[in-house]
Amino acid sequence: MIQKPKGTKDLLPEESYKWQDAEEKVKNVLENYNFKEIRVPVFEYTELFQRGVGETTDVVQKEMYTFDDKGGRSITLRPEGTAGVVRAYLENGMASLPSPVKLWYNMAMYRYENVQKGRLREFHQIGAELIGSGSYLADVEVILMANNIFNSLNIPNISLNINSIGCPKCRSNYQKILKEFIGKNLDDYCDTCKSRFEKNPLRILDCKEKKCKEFNVGAPKMIDYLCDDCKEHFENVKMMLNEANIKFQIDSNIVRGLDYYTKTVFEFVDEKTGLTVLGGGRYDGLVEEFGGQHTPAVGFATGVERLMEMYEEYNKNINKKIPDLYILSQGLEENKKAIKISEELRKRNYIVEKDIFERSFKSQMKYADKINAKNLIVIGEDELKNGKAKIKNMSTGEEKDIVLEVADILKNL
Numbered sequence: 001m002i003q004k005p006k007g008t009k010d011l012l013p014e015e016s017y018k019w020q021d022a023e024e025k026v027k028n029v030l031e032n033y034n035f036k037e038i039r040v041p042v043f044e045y046t047e048l049f050q051r052g053v054g055e056t057t058d059v060v061q062k063e064m065y066t067f068d069d070k071g072g073r074s075i076t077l078r079p080e081g082t083a084g085v086v087r088a089y090l091e092n093g094m095a096s097l098p099s100p101v102k103l104w105y106n107m108a109m110y111r112y113e114n115v116q117k118g119r120l121r122e123f124h125q126i127g128a129e130l131i132g133s134g135s136y137l138a139d140v141e142v143i144l145m146a147n148n149i150f151n152s153l154n155i156p157n158i159s160l161n162i163n164s165i166g167c168p169k170c171r172s173n174y175q176k177i178l179k180e181f182i183g184k185n186l187d188d189y190c191d192t193c194k195s196r197f198e199k200n201p202l203r204i205l206d207c208k209e210k211k212c213k214e215f216n217v218g219a220p221k222m223i224d225y226l227c228d229d230c231k232e233h234f235e236n237v238k239m240m241l242n243e244a245n246i247k248f249q250i251d252s253n254i255v256r257g258l259d260y261y262t263k264t265v266f267e268f269v270d271e272k273t274g275l276t277v278l279g280g281g282r283y284d285g286l287v288e289e290f291g292g293q294h295t296p297a298v299g300f301a302t303g304v305e306r307l308m309e310m311y312e313e314y315n316k317n318i319n320k321k322i323p324d325l326y327i328l329s330q331g332l333e334e335n336k337k338a339i340k341i342s343e344e345l346r347k348r349n350y351i352v353e354k355d356i357f358e359r360s361f362k363s364q365m366k367y368a369d370k371i372n373a374k375n376l377i378v379i380g381e382d383e384l385k386n387g388k389a390k391i392k393n394m395s396t397g398e399e400k401d402i403v404l405e406v407a408d409i410l411k412n413l
């Protein structure tokens with residue numbers, strides 16, 4: 001039998017209703033902040049991610065699903081949402097809309113990763129991008145919104161870690177200092193770190209190799225080298241988060257895996273597993289990088305599979321949609337009546353099932369039981385003739401006499 005590719009998941013009905021439930025709650029939070037949904041293509045020209053996410057990142061160097069299409073163009077399945085959304089913002093003239101432009105998305109992403117718990121090759125992100133404001137208030141707004149996603153899903157045991165990675169100006173000064181520190185042991189770092197030394201030494205701090213981690217102990221921290229503007233911005237973010245009673249830690253090791261970040265970066269981490277469930281930050285240079293005017297922006301994305309793990313752990317009674325009614329019927333005229341009634345009820349938003357097998361009453365009854373139908377009505381010869389039937393509540397066993405018309409059935413659902 002052909003199996004699904006490694007790192008992908010089938011979302012079966014026994015889980016999809018939980019996703020729908022959570023997605024609806026998250027969507028409400030995003031819309032309460034007046035973010036509007038955007039959907040962008042699954043694939044983009046490869047250059048978009050090379051320029052946006054950055055040539056020296058793991059995502060671009062190792063993880064992209066890239067191929068030439070039949071016209072010989074290099075195409076990449078989106079590994080993240082921000083680059084595509086910013087492209088769409090520019091391409092569709094959204095820069096002339098009232099600023100800021102606030103967009104959210106729920107989209108599948110593709111990264112060729114080592115598959116492990118919480119790390120898939122096809123995964124989903126719900127993300128938000130606030131484009132246009134450079135104020136610390138925008139950082140605070142998206143962090144509050146992210147925090148409210150966890151509140152709305154009743155997910156505890158999440159910690160917020162924040163950091164500032166400065167702007168290109170203070171970062172280039174810091175990079176010099178960092179290179180001096182790393183340079184002393186560069187020959188003994190792993191090959192990936194060596195290749196990043198010239199272009200992106202900050203990424204070396206994020207290396208997971210044991211020996212590199214050891215050399216990194218005591219490295220100078222970006223946060224100690226911020227320029228006045230970045231320092232003030234970060235102080236204001238912290239002040240306002242405190243004001244809003246949001247608990248956070250400063251984690252100077254957060255550098256994030258994508259190159260477009262500037263100033264504030266943040267991650268919401270599952271305290272039990274240590275997995276980052278939501279990550280984001282400011283990216284003041286990306287719109288310009290893609291050919292637009294200088295336009296500061298800030299956003300985040302949450303990994304829906306990781307979010308759902310937590311949602312299911314802390315919410316045991318997620319509303320499952322089960323049929324309100326099963327109509328048993330047999331015979332041509334009885335089936336006509338069953339179709340008429342079930343169509344009327346479905347129009348009124350009730351979940352109704354009926355026989356579509358021409359099965360015996362006994363097997364219809366068995367099926368109704370298996371699907372946990374809340375109520376049952378039998379339409380047989382007598383019921384049809386008299387225009388009367390019984391409706392049975394399957395959880396209490398109670399039976400009631402009804403007129404075999406929609407109005408009377410509705411009173412009993």
Ligand code: HAM
Pocket residue numbers: 079080081082111113118119120121123124125127128129257258276277278279280281282283298299300301302303304305306
């Ligand atoms: P990211 O940190 O690469 O950021 O991904 C955001 C979240 O997606 C992660 O925190 C994680 O929960 C989830 N995620 C990432 N990779 C995987 C994977 N292989 N399997 C399962 N889940 C995964 C971004 O993508 C940025 N675009 C976020 C952003 C938006 N920054 C500003 N705006």
